[in-house]
Amino acid sequence: MRALKQVVIEVEETVVLRSGEITAAVFCSTCGEKVAMATPWIACAVSGITEREIFRLIELGIVHSVERNRLFVCLDSLKKCTGEI
Numbered sequence: 001m002r003a004l005k006q007v008v009i010e011v012e013e014t015v016v017l018r019s020g021e022i023t024a025a026v027f028c029s030t031c032g033e034k035v036a037m038a039t040p041w042i043a044c045a046v047s048g049i050t051e052r053e054i055f056r057l058i059e060l061g062i063v064h065s066v067e068r069n070r071l072f073v074c075l076d077s078l079k080k081c082t083g084e085i
Contacts, residue, residue, distance in 0.1 A: 028074045030064040037072035046075070047082050057081060 025034040044051045054073060057063040062081050064074035 026066060026068075026072060028064050028066065028076070031074060031076055035074050035076045037066065037074055040071060040073055043073040043075065043078055047078055049082060054078070 026037040027033070028035045028037070038046070040051050040054050043054055047054070054063065057078075058065045058073065062077070064077040066072050066074070
């Protein structure tokens with residue numbers, strides 16, 4: 001009889017937010033208030049979903065966004081959509 005071995009791999013990830021990657025308080029016209037907004041890459045890192053999925057949610061109108069010099073995602077709407085960030 002062959003013995004089976006179980007291998008467990010633990011992964012730890014650290015996300016570093018640099019200045020300019022996330023803005024503190026930007027007005028979201030859909031929410032009607034100032035909220036935390038981040039670039040899609042940062043939103044992806046903090047929510048655990050892919051950038052492609054974030055863009056899909058933006059196109060469906062589920063997640064709010066605003067375009068300034070770049071695209072920013074409303075973290076409040078993303079949090080409501082995916083659960084706690």
